[in-house]
Amino acid sequence: MKKIIIMGCGRTGGQLANILDAAGHTVTVLDVDAYSFRRLSPQYKGKAIVCNAIDPESLTKAGIAETEVFIAVTQGDNRNIMAAEMAKHIFNVPRVICRIYDPLRQEIFQTLGLETLSPTTIFADILKKRVEG
Amino acid sequence: MYILIVGGGRVGYYLTKALLAEGHEVLIIEQNPAVCKTINDELGGICARGDGCEVTTLLDAGTSRADMFVAVTGEDQHNLVACQIAKHKFKVPKTFARLKNPKNETLFKKLGIDVTISSTNVIMEHITESLPTHPLTHLMDIPERNLEVVEVRIPVGSSSIGKAVKDLSLPAGSMLSLIIRKDQKPIIPLPTTILAAGDQVIAVTSAESEEALRSALRGK
Numbered sequence: 001m002k003k004i005i006i007m008g009c010g011r012t013g014g015q016l017a018n019i020l021d022a023a024g025h026t027v028t029v030l031d032v033d034a035y036s037f038r039r040l041s042p043q044y045k046g047k048a049i050v051c052n053a054i055d056p057e058s059l060t061k062a063g064i065a066e067t068e069v070f071i072a073v074t075q076g077d078n079r080n081i082m083a084a085e086m087a088k089h090i091f092n093v094p095r096v097i098c099r100i101y102d103p104l105r106q107e108i109f110q111t112l113g114l115e116t117l118s119p120t121t122i123f124a125d126i127l128k129k130r131v132e133g
Numbered sequence: 134m135y136i137l138i139v140g141g142g143r144v145g146y147y148l149t150k151a152l153l154a155e156g157h158e159v160l161i162i163e164q165n166p167a168v169c170k171t172i173n174d175e176l177g178g179i180c181a182r183g184d185g186c187e188v189t190t191l192l193d194a195g196t197s198r199a200d201m202f203v204a205v206t207g208e209d210q211h212n213l214v215a216c217q218i219a220k221h222k223f224k225v226p227k228t229f230a231r232l233k234n235p236k237n238e239t240l241f242k243k244l245g246i247d248v249t250i251s252s253t254n255v256i257m258e259h260i261t262e263s264l265p266t267h268p269l270t271h272l273m274d275i276p277e278r279n280l281e282v283v284e285v286r287i288p289v290g291s292s293s294i295g296k297a298v299k300d301l302s303l304p305a306g307s308m309l310s311l312i313i314r315k316d317q318k319p320i321i322p323l324p325t326t327i328l329a330a331g332d333q334v335i336a337v338t339s340a341e342s343e344e345a346l347r348s349a350l351r352g353k
Contacts, residue, residue, distance in 0.1 A: 056237075078214040081217075108222050
């Protein structure tokens with residue numbers, strides 16, 4: 001079981017926190033707005049912290065030193081990139097995953113050594129397959 | 134020089150004005166159409182509307198021929214990402230990023246941003262400089278050699294007063310270069326030069342030895 005920090009409790013972050021927590025992982029979810037935590041299920045046993053996660057102090061308070069996986073899924077590509085780089089290069093988190101909507105930006109930061117995912121590219125590929133399939 | 138500026142806020146605007154006056158070619162990239170229009174009305178057609186973190190915008194702006202890339206939006210994450218893209222995708226030789234949060238400096242440096250400017254730190258330096266008790270002022274950085282030129286004032290009561298330069302336990306990475314003494318010509322310090330209260334000592338030091346230099350000159 002892993003210690004995981006999820007940055008951003010939107011639809012993706014909230015859903016991910018719920019299923020990882022249900023699977024037995026130790027989850028901490030961060031968001032700038034406490035209202036976002038409404039997406040966490042009543043069964044959610046993890047932590048939810050209101051903070052701006054692109055601040056080294058907030059990340060330290062959230063327990064990043066012991067974190068094994070850091071996932072950045074806020075609405076802002078640049079926010080995700082900066083938080084992921086901070087987790088990777090300042091706090092040496094072993095696994096850092098970063099969502100980047102902009103496919104070109106995703107390519108660049110993948111080359112620069114981040115583990116990135118672009119929902120835009122993935123979903124467009126799925127739709128293309130459906131259309132052609 | 135061709136200088137690209139991301140962010141047409143107050144910093145970007147006045148910076149552009151100054152750079153144009155110096156005869157440089159400048160282009161501002163700004164997202165807000167109203168801000169773009171104001172700049173173009175006032176300074177001529179030098180503001181392109183767009184997202185300075187987007188590759189297509191940067192392509193249109195001719196980023197690959199830029200000599201300098203300056204990101205001065207109000208958000209650290211935008212400045213960081215824009216500079217990283219300029220540096221790695223477009224190979225701009227020199228990138229500058231404005232920092233809102235001075236704590237982010239380490240990260241920006243680690244990721245290869247050439248120059249970071251934090252207004253908080255700049256203001257702090259000016260304030261501490263004018264305080265009589267200020268311990269050490271940065272005068273200049275030489276990043277490529279990891280050296281800095283600093284000024285240390287010797288206040289009354291410092292443990293180094295009356296000591297010769299050779300008897301100070303100066304760290305290996307530091308060198309005293311000049312002593313400015315009240316009502317005298319500046320002195321190039323010799324090993325036998327004796328320090329006095331009120332001396333302004335200009336020294337070259339590595340960043341790591343800065344603290345040791347400060348305590349050798351002023352005491353703990």
